[in-house]
Amino acid sequence: MQTRDRLFLPRDSMNEYYLETTVSGCYLVESPPGSGPFPLLAGFHGYGQTAEDELELLRNIPGSDRWIRLPIEALHPFINAKGQPGSSWMTRRDRDRRIAENVRYVDAVIGRVMAEQPVDGRLVLHGFSQGAGMACRTAVLGCHPVVGVMLLGGDIPPEIADCSRMRAVHIGRGDRDRFYPQKRFEADVARLREAGIEPVVSQFRGGHGPTAEYFDAAGRFLNKIGRG
Template sequence: MLVAVQSLHLFYTKARDVVGSWMTPLGREHAIPDNIAYVAEVVRRVRAEFAPDAPLVYVGFSQGVAMAYRAAARGPHPARGLIVLGSDMPPEVGDDPSVRLPPVFIGRGERDDWFTAQRLEADLARLARLDVRTTHLVFEGGHEWTPAFFAAAGDFLRAVTREA
């Protein structure tokens, strides 16, 4: 089963497209726990209604990466894995030695100007300090999902959902 949790804060772009955001810098200290509780409630409801024993893997892209890390680290539902693409780990997760994360798969496009090679290396070092099993893929592309990333993420997903 696949469930996509929409960010809480919707707004219009200059082109009048509706897009979502997890938060802005204003009021972050209040938004973070609210967002974690929101994701936890979505997971609780989906499990209660459809799939109580289904393995849980959080996935985040771009701004959603921070929320995926936060849900895996702070949420009440243990996850089997975490797939992240195009952004880095939030400091309140990576700098907390008490954090326990599931195996993590990180993707980065070679031409991604936001999630740079330096940011990837910093996250890999933080995850190593937290003793998290980590794999990563640097692929041809930018700040985007590519067929190569989809394939590698699928392999990771199959591996972590087979584990007991």
């Protein structure tokens, strides 16, 4: 039985159980005008953010208006440091269990959108900060093949042994990003190259978040994928 990270010593008589239940996850769909079909751009927000935050980020990528934009909100809501509602993808507690649950959830969302919207079969994933890990897990562990992955300010999770299913990767970091250190960024670039992927690397002036320089680079990558 999987054990949790504990902050206390359990009594000898205490047993640990898990019960699966149903929770609701939110996602937004924004489609281009016309009948399509269109490529699909799914996005994963950062820690304490919402699907609306990720949608705003996706909207700022030049050329994304030719894609169905699908920001997906994490399943674990809370009030963030600004006193506003936000969500988290996971914590270190029950890590393996939460990864499996999140991947099943995202697979279900993408499957529904592909069934209900005029999607042409191309799927790109975008992840910011904590959402970068979910983009990687969805590409590698999920059931829907991708044509590309875009990572901003977040690392490739350590449990991913083979990155090759990510196909094409755009990876970005602000030069003053204290949450995503340069050494970790360089290690992720090396991991991708070891998997046979030559990533498009975007190092820009800024901190932990996108800038106009990042959006321009992301737009060029998305445009190239869209022509494929």
